[in-house]
Amino acid sequence: MTNQTKTWQKPSLLAHKTGLMNKVGAVAQHHFISEVDGHPVEDLMKAYGSPLFVLSEQGIRDNVRQLRRAFETRFPRVIYAWSYKTNYLNAVCSTMHQEGAWAEVVSAFEYEKARALGVPADRILFNGPHKKRSILERVVEEGGRIHIDHLDELYLLEDVAAKAEKKISVTIRINFDTGYTQAWSRFGFNLESGQAMDAARRIGQSAFLELRGIHSHIGTFILDPRAYAAQARIMCGFMEAVEEQTGCKIESVDLGGGFASKNTLHGTYLPPEQVVPSIDQYAEAICDVMMECKNNREARGLPFPTLILESGRAMVDDAGTLLSSVVGTKRLPDGKRSIVIDAGVNILFTAFWYNHAVHLTSAVEGIPEETVVYGPLCMNIDVVRASMMLPPMSVGDVLHISPVGAYNNTQWMQFIEYRPAVVMTHPDGSVSVIREAEDLACVVAQEKLPAHLAEF
Ligand SMILES: Cc1ncc(COP(=O)(O)O)c(C=O)c1O
Numbered sequence: 399m400t401n402q403t404k405t406w407q408k409p410s411l412l413a414h415k416t417g418l419m420n421k422v423g424a425v426a427q428h429h430f431i432s433e434v435d436g437h438p439v440e441d442l443m444k445a446y447g448s449p450l451f452v453l454s455e456q457g458i459r460d461n462v463r464q465l466r467r468a469f470e471t472r473f474p475r476v477i478y479a480w481s482y483k484t485n486y487l488n489a490v491c492s493t494m495h496q497e498g499a500w501a502e503v504v505s506a507f508e509y510e511k512a513r514a515l516g517v518p519a520d521r522i523l524f525n526g527p528h529k530k531r532s533i534l535e536r537v538v539e540e541g542g543r544i545h546i547d548h549l550d551e552l553y554l555l556e557d558v559a560a561k562a563e564k565k566i567s568v569t570i571r572i573n574f575d576t577g578y579t580q581a582w583s584r585f586g587f588n589l590e591s592g593q594a595m596d597a598a599r600r601i602g603q604s605a606f607l608e609l610r611g612i613h614s615h616i617g618t619f620i621l622d623p624r625a626y627a628a629q630a631r632i633m634c635g636f637m638e639a640v641e642e643q644t645g646c647k648i649e650s651v652d653l654g655g656g657f658a659s660k661n662t663l664h665g666t667y668l669p670p671e672q673v674v675p676s677i678d679q680y681a682e683a684i685c686d687v688m689m690e691c692k693n694n695r696e697a698r699g700l701p702f703p704t705l706i707l708e709s710g711r712a713m714v715d716d717a718g719t720l721l722s723s724v725v726g727t728k729r730l731p732d733g734k735r736s737i738v739i740d741a742g743v744n745i746l747f748t749a750f751w752y753n754h755a756v757h758l759t760s761a762v763e764g765i766p767e768e769t770v771v772y773g774p775l776c777m778n779i780d781v782v783r784a785s786m787m788l789p790p791m792s793v794g795d796v797l798h799i800s801p802v803g804a805y806n807n808t809q810w811m812q813f814i815e816y817r818p819a820v821v822m823t824h825p826d827g828s829v830s831v832i833r834e835a836e837d838l839a840c841v842v843a844q845e846k847l848p849a850h851l852a853e854f
Contacts, residue, residue: 437823440796452718458494465681473692477500478709479500479501480501482511486511500523501523505528519542522542524544525545525615531558535562538555547571556604560605565608566606566607568601569652570601571585572587572588574590574594576625576628585615611706615656619663620658626680630688649703652706652708654707655710657677657711660716677712714804718804719802721797724792724797734769736770737769738774742777743782747806749783753783756782756788765790766789767788770784771783771797812836816835819834820832820833
């Protein structure tokens with residue numbers, strides 16, 4: 399950059415804002431990210447259009463390997479199940495399965511997706527509060543692993559198993575207060591009130607259900623590993639109590655997901671590198687308790703349970719980048735600078751919780767100023783970043799927004815604009831489209847126009 403002639407800039411008067419840097423103290427915006435996984439942003443934009451989601455296959459693999467290594471070196475029996483809802487694009491799920499992950503699904507759609515991809519039913523954990531008879535019949539027939547959420551589901555499943563003349567192994571989902579996070583009480587059976595034990599006793603009396611596992615998911619983006627130590631301790635205690643009171647044998651303790659990704663929640667001042675625990679820290683907290691439980695049981699001649707993990711966002715968030723182009727710039731009446739980019743909150747759903755890292759993709763001259771980053775939707779709420787320091791941007795400049803790999807490609811919605819393509823970069827240096835950009839034909843494919851409305 400040093401040999402380039404500086405471009406002329408129109409002079410402008412800026413009100414000095416106390417606390418913000420002025421012309422004299424301004425940080426030059428020379429920090430930019432011009433490549434994604436070794437691919438120049440310019441080339442990606444030319445080949446696949448803007449905006450564009452880019453997922454890194456190697457990034458996903460590295461994250462899963464790190465998780466498996468952290469847990470498998472600390473506890474002898476670990477299963478990792480990929481939480482489909484976090485990102486269920488086939489290429490992502492297949493990468494996970496190639497890394498040895500089972501599937502964790504929460505709907506008939508997700509179950510069908512996992513099966514269609516080739517995941518054996520007995521490697522699918524079926525969570526969630528809504529499972530219709532038809533899907534339960536299929537899962538029972540195929541031998542999938544059902545996690546019961548509530549009593550009505552328990553009765554329905556018992557009936558399905560009875561009709562199929564099968565005795566099936568089940569897991570119950572439980573909820574409780576770890577003392578570290580706001581307790582999620584809407585999923586599963588509550589432990590403190592006795593509901594969870596009642597459900598276990600009820601299953602203990604069933605001719606068609608066998609209780610073999612316990613599951614809980616204490617929340618998401620949990621920054622304190624001690625919450626997991628408390629969760630593991632409570633689960634192990636409940637397992638002992640259930641075995642003692644119902645005679646069942648618990649084979650797995652599933653701690654769900656919730657590890658934080660390297661993102662920044664709204665209202666967090668420190669960067670993720672300083673507040674988000676490492677996977678090893680989570681593993682240490684959990685496996686300390688699980689090993690204590692194992693040793694304790696082995697001393698009494700009892701088998702120890704398999705530890706199941708369902709980490710979602712921490713496995714895929716930082717493997718995803720969104721590239722988005724500036725389509726307009728303007729001064730707001732209060733003097734604040736604003737830009738409009740071609741990616742809105744409908745495709746970057748996580749902008750509602752995170753201040754994503756937004757980087758320039760080429761050097762831009764000029765004084766950085768507080769800027770609002772708007773999306774392209776004709777909706778007031780379409781704010782990608784309410785405030786960030788940016789130099790003067792021009793139409794066509796591209797922004798690099800990350801991490802975006804978790805929950806955007808599933809929670810996004812087609813609204814006003816077509817959804818863009820998603821590409822995956824591969825370890826051999828190639829790039830594949832893993833979801834085509836939408837067009838009119840695919841968006842209206844499900845619509846039917848009644849004949850009498852066809853002409854006007
Ligand atoms: C049962 C269950 N397991 C795993 C996950 C994944 O959670 P996270 O992305 O926070 O790791 C979720 C997410 O809500 C969940 O409900």
